[in-house]
Every structure is written in structure tokens, then in C-alpha cells.
Amino acid sequence: MNHHIAVDIGASSGRLVLGRVEDGVLKLQELHRFKNGFTERDGSCFWDIDDLFAQIIAGLEKAKAAGIARCTLGIDTWAVDYVLLDARGERVQEVYAYRDRRTEGVMEQVASRISPEAVYAKTGIQRLNFNTLYQLYAHDPEELARAEQILMVPDYLYYRLSGRKIIEVTNASTTQLLNLATRDFDDELLQLLSLRRGQFPALTEPGTVLGGLRPELMALYDLPECELVIAATHDTASAVLGVPVRSGRHAAYISSGTWSLLGVELSRPINSPEAMEANYTNEWGAFGTYRFLKNIMGLWLIQEVRRLFGEQYSFAELAELAAEAEGFRSLIPCNDDRFLNPADMIAEIRRACAESGQPVPETPGAIARCIFDSLALSYRSYLQELERLTGAAADVLQIVGGGANNGLLCQLTADLTGREVLAGPTEATALGNLAVQLIHTGEVAGIGEARALIGASFPITSYRPRAVPQLDALLLRWERLHAR
Template identity: 50%
Template sequence: MKNYIAVDIGASSGRLLHSKVIDGKLKIEEIHRFKNGFQRINHHDRWNIDALVREVFIGLEKAKEKGIDHTYLGIDTWAVDYVLINDHQEKIADPISYRDKRTQNQIEQLTSKFSKELIYEKTGIQFLELNTLYQLFVENKALLKKANKLLFIPDYIGFILTGKQVTEVTNASTTQMLNLRSSLFDEELLELVEATADLFAPLTDAGTYLGKVQNKWLDQYDIPEVEVITVASHDTASAVVGVPATAPGNWSFLSSGTWSLIGIETISPVNSQKAFLNNFTNEWGAYGTYRFLKNIMGLWMVQEVKRLYSNDMTFPEMAKAADDYEYFTSVLDVNDTRFTNPENMIEEIRQACRETSQPVPQTIGEIVNCIYSSLAKSYQEELEHIEDIVGKKVEHLYIVGGGSNVETLNQLTADLTNRTVYAGPNEATAIGNVIVQMITMKDLSDVKEGRQLIENSFEIKKYEPRLG
């Protein structure tokens, strides 16, 4: 029976999860968890990429202790951020976080030279300041000239493990630099950021075998024999593979975590004028699909409130406190850039309520209530936009990721959208990571069979809309 390990790293934490099929059901066990976060170094918010690599090896050592001698492994992380590699195949500096303020107002700067309409026609990707296009636009050009290769975070970790360099397409598509027609990095956009196509390793599809972990790591660490598979390395792409969408009819997904991403899975991009005006994106998915979606701020706002609040309430306790107040008393635009990385999220929320002449939340319950109300309202609006743009009615909404555990928000979403909501699994990203590995190794025939396995293996909660 094959062992599969998903390395799933998000902006606030990472984990290694061991998976295998037992009695026809997929079993997932967390074997290592660690914290992640950026730090202010040399005037920028940077990720400690070396520490993340060390945590992967620590997790693999724990796997060996559990008796795992051989395993397949896939890596998924957040998108858009990158590591520059020099001619000696060493990182030039720790990668800068997408939340760093260096890209503020850079959309306006870049699009004064190259129109938004043309960029969207080429790429089909929504305009966000965090996109790699704007990061490279303001990148230190001296460093960029020193770079032999640019590797995105999951591809860099895979390179350290195996010595092989690739650019996995689900992650690369989020850069806003891949051309929908040529399926290559767009030459005109590369010229804008003073880069060339050879800066990037070869584009590689999800489900491609990458290679074995290098012998030097087997000598240095007591780890299993590991074979790395390039999965859908953008965590949202893996999460969508992990959606147990088996109900008949058209469905939409909501990957709910630090970010909320609501959309549909399609076999062709939707880069129409209406999609452009509503700032929807066409991220590439696994196996020739696209994720037509809207990126929404998500539970990052709640995470920041928890970080700032001195009483160390748990997330369930915060959710319970929110229920003590009437919902939709104050509703904010969660996609306002003021909430991307404010000095103080609580004060930013309060100030936004003052500016819009709404009741100002004071208690922790009122603040979380405001966030949940705002998120649910945003989900409703964007689902309506999706239906209008593609001309199809969506019957079901599948919520996956950590936010699938937030029962209050799930019910509010069902109520506002007037649709049946299916919530779970919460580890959809890691599960989707494993499903791609299993398809590569012929344990599953395709994603459809994988989704059926997910539905049979995990509890999926159902929320029906309440009337009135």
C-alpha cells in the first residue's frame, strides 16, 4: 500500500500530512505542524525560506519514526512569491512577502505604460497589487540581473529536495504574466519588468513526476526514501481538486482560509469584458482546467483580530461571541486594500465603520460579527456576478478549507445565497495534493474518481438556507 505525504504550507502555518487508502477510504494523519510568518528584514517583509525547508525535513524524520520507509510527496503553498537563484544555484535573498508594501500603487504605475484591458486580454488574471507582475516591476534590478532563475515557493522547495527546477503552471498562472493563447510567459509583459523567459524554469503541468530526494539529504537526515511529484502547487488549485463535488448540477467552490476564493471550475478561460470589469481571474487548474474566481480578503481579518486581542480567545470562542449580536449591523468592503496588512486590524475596521456612518463595533464579538457579515455579503455578491458573467445558474456551493469549520459563516452564506452549502473537508488542500499524487501513480484514474473517494472518506456538512 503506497504512502503519500502532502507538504501544505500557508501564510501562517505549514504541515506535513500522511495519507493512504485503508478499506476503500482515504485516511489523513498530520505528522508535523509548524508556524510560518514574515519578518521585517532589510526594509521588507520576508519569508524565512530556509526555516520552511528545515521543517519539511523535520516532518520527514517524524515520518521515518512512524515506520514509513518510502513515500511519495507533493508540495503546495501560497502563490505569487518567489526566490531568486544565482549562477551557483543558491538563493540570492529570502523571498519578499506579497503583503510587503513595495507594490502599493504599482498597478497604476505599470498600467500607465500598458493598458489594463490588454493585460487582461492576454492573461485573464485579476488585478491585485500582490501579483508577481507588480513585484517584479519594482524588484531591485541589480538583483534581477544577478538571477539565473526565479523559482516560486513550492518549486524552490522541490528544487532543494531533488535538485530539479520546474515552474508548475497552476502557480505560474497567478503571476499575471502567462499568455492564455501561447501558454507561455508573455514577451511584452516580461519586457515591462525587465526580465526574459529564460529566467523561469520549464513550465510543468500538475501531476508530473519530479524526482527522488537527493542522496545528500538521506545522508544528512534520517528520512524515508522520497519521490517528489509536482502537484497542483498553488494551494487553491489543490483545494479545488479536493472539492467533493458529486452532487448533480452546476456547482461553485469557496476555498475559505486566510483568503476566500469563490468561483467555478471551467475547461476554458472567461476573459470577457464583463469578467474584466468585475475583476475576475482565470487561474490555471490541474488537468487542463481553469479556476474562474474572485479573490476575497478572507479569514485573515479574523486571524489579525485574534493576534491583537489580549485574552487569547480561540477561534470557536470568537465565533460564539459574534453570535451574541445581530448580523449585518455593519458591513464593510472586505476587498478594500486598507485591510491587506494594516498596522492594527481592529482599529482599521472601526475607522472604516466610522467613515461609512455605520455602528462602530467595540467588543470582540461585534468585531468578528462585522467580519462574518461582510464576508457572507461578499460571497453573495460575487456568486451573483459569476452567474451573470457565465450565464449559468449555480445550484450548490462547496466550502472547503479551514473556514468550512465556521458554522455561523457557513449558515449565513447559505441564507444570503439561497443555496445549499456543503462544508468540508477542512484539509481539502492537502487532500487535493494527495489526489494528484495518486492519479500520477495510477491509484486513481482521474479527478472525478478522486472526488468520489473524498466524499466517501470525510464528513461533509450540509447547510440549507433559512427562510426570512
């Protein structure tokens, strides 16, 4: 079986990607693409999970129409969001989106019952107000009590396809409920939420085979015979698997999409007080690894700006306009909570600049340049933190995902970090998903061989650092902005 399909769903879009190894090269073909996004209803934010499932079916129908009779299939999505199922296997409620405002102030409520230091020592997961721990704490307790099972979003999609319930480890770790020592759900944190261990399925590793599609789906639709293989279901975990690290080089990575995740792959977690203070996370990776990384607000900023401009500009056009604008004129602290889900991102950026006494960016190019300059400066700051915490300097920074297409951002990152930036592959998440499938079928021997195949199959662009005029003054401005 040499047809493999990655179902890769992010916060703004999803697609089904076909992967095949031909003549020693991994080739990709997009079978189906669709939009994703949460909607606000009665003051709450929800995903349309039924539409996501329908889009998977539509993509598989296209695959069958294209002559694919048999394939393997893996799913990855964003993290932290969950689905409640009753005793009949039906959803208890709609699926909340992590940007929902119900968790405002919840971290402080949880901290009054168990210290953040204790939680971090147990889990190694950074404090973010949308972590599943805080979402479940804010959830209607009666609905939680009615839940027979709690699945993460990709687990639920696997369940709809196969009828089997699992909770995959890379995504489960983002709940902030897994104990690093016991490698299972933490009893004390479950008690805090009035939950039982039995409400969560067995933890499942990437590469596990679920079997085929439900017979009723095969009867209703014209679908390929799919062998469902559990991918690294957290899209960042899949993206890291898709990073083609070159032998002999110590690389940090940025998985650049709606979020920018800057980190390194480790064999052991770092859950020290220093790591907690810097708010770094130890998400579980595939094959016994840990993703030691920092969450940065990422391309969500420019995605919202583009949306508010009525999508009259493409992302490439916004990058071109930014390149023509004056550099480092206006800066924002990207990770400030004010940018998590503002009513109007453009107005929020302008307001932040005005409050800090900077020129207010008015044009699309000036706003985009403000975002890209601020992201690159964030990458510099957090890379320095990362190197201090790990005790290892990175000689190269590999950017994968959509941000690898943004030449301006990649060059700014090289200039400000003083590191060579290797940009690509753009499709790292789908490639990491496919890598697990290829390992399962024996077409590659392991993740090292899979990464070598990826590196040989897709172009990587190198950006060398250039001098930044008046860098010291710029960095002083940046420090003062974060000291406000």
C-alpha cells in the same frame, strides 16, 4: 507504495499530512504542524523560507520515525511570491511577502506602459497589486539582472529537496505573465520587466515526477525514500481538486482560508472585458482546467483580530461570541485595500465603521460578527457576479478549507445567497495534493474517481437557507457602503 505525504503550507501555518487508502477510504494523519508568517525588517516584509524547508525536513524525519520507509510527496503553498537564484543555485535575496508595501502605486506605473485591458486579454488574470508582475516591476533591477533563475515558492522547496528546477503551471499562472494563447510566458510582459524567458524554468504540469531526494539530504538526515511528485502547487488549485462535487449538481466553490476564493472550474478561460471589469481571474488548474474565481479578503481579517487579542480566544470561541452578538449591526467592505495589511486590524475595522456612520464594534464578539456578516454579504454579491459572467446558476455552494468549520459563517452564507451550502472537507488542500499523488500511483483512475473517494471518506455538512429579516434594507445598506 501506499504512503503519500502532502506538504501543505499556507500564509499562517504549514503541515505534513500522511494519506493512505484503506478499505476504499482515504485516511489522513497529521505528521507535523508548524507556524508560518512574514516578518517586517527595515520596512519590508519577508518569509523565512529556510525555516519552511527545515520544517519539511523535520516532518519527514517524524515520518521515518513513525515507520514510513517509502512514500510519495507533493508540495503546495500560497501563490505569487518568488525566489531569485544565481548561477550557483543560491538565493540572490530574501523572499518578499506579497503583503509588502513596495507595490503600492505600481499597478498605475505598469498601466502607463501597457494597458490593463491588454494585459487581461493576454493573461486573464485579475489586477491585484501583489501579483508577481507588479512585484517584479518593483524589484531592484540589479538583483533581477543577477538572477539566473526565478522560481515560485513551492518550486524552490522542490528544488531544495531534489536539485531540479521547475515552474509548475497552476502557480506560474498567478504571476500574470502567462499568455493564454501561447500557454507560455508572454514576450511583451517579459520585455516590460527586462527579463528573459530563460530566467524561468520549463513549465511543468501536476503529476510530473521529479525523482528522489538529494543524496546529501539522505546522508544528513534519517528520511524516508521519497518519490517527489509535482502537485498542483498553488494551494487553491489543490483545494479545488479536493472539492467533492456531487454528480448532477452545478456547484460553485469557496476555498475558505486566509483568502476566500469563490469560483467555478471551467474547461476554457473567460477573459472578456466584462470579466476584467468585475476583476475575476482565470488561474490555470490541473488537468487542463481553469479556476475562474474572485479573490475575497477572507479569514485573514479574523486571523489578525485574534492575533491582536493576544490569541486568548480560539477561532471557535470567536465564532461563538459572534453568534451571541447582534447581527448586521456593523459592516465593512472586505475587499478594500485598507484591510490588506493594516498596522492594527481592529483599529482599522473600527475606523471604517465610524467613517461610514455605523456603530463601532467594541467587543471581540461584535468585531467577529462584523467580519462574518461582511464576508457572507460579499459571497452573495460575488456569487451573483459569477453567475452573470458564466451564464450558469449554481444550485449549491461548496465551502472547503478552514472556513468550513465555522458554522455561523456557513449558515449566514446559505441564508444570504439563498443556496444550499455544503461545508467540507476542511482538509481540501491536502486532499487535492494527495489526489495527484494517488492518480500518479494508479490507486485512483483520475480526478473524478479521486473526488468520489474524497466525498465518500469525509463528512459534509449541509446548511439550508433561512429567511433573513428585512433583507431588502440590509442589501441597500450594503450597496451604499460600497458606493462610498
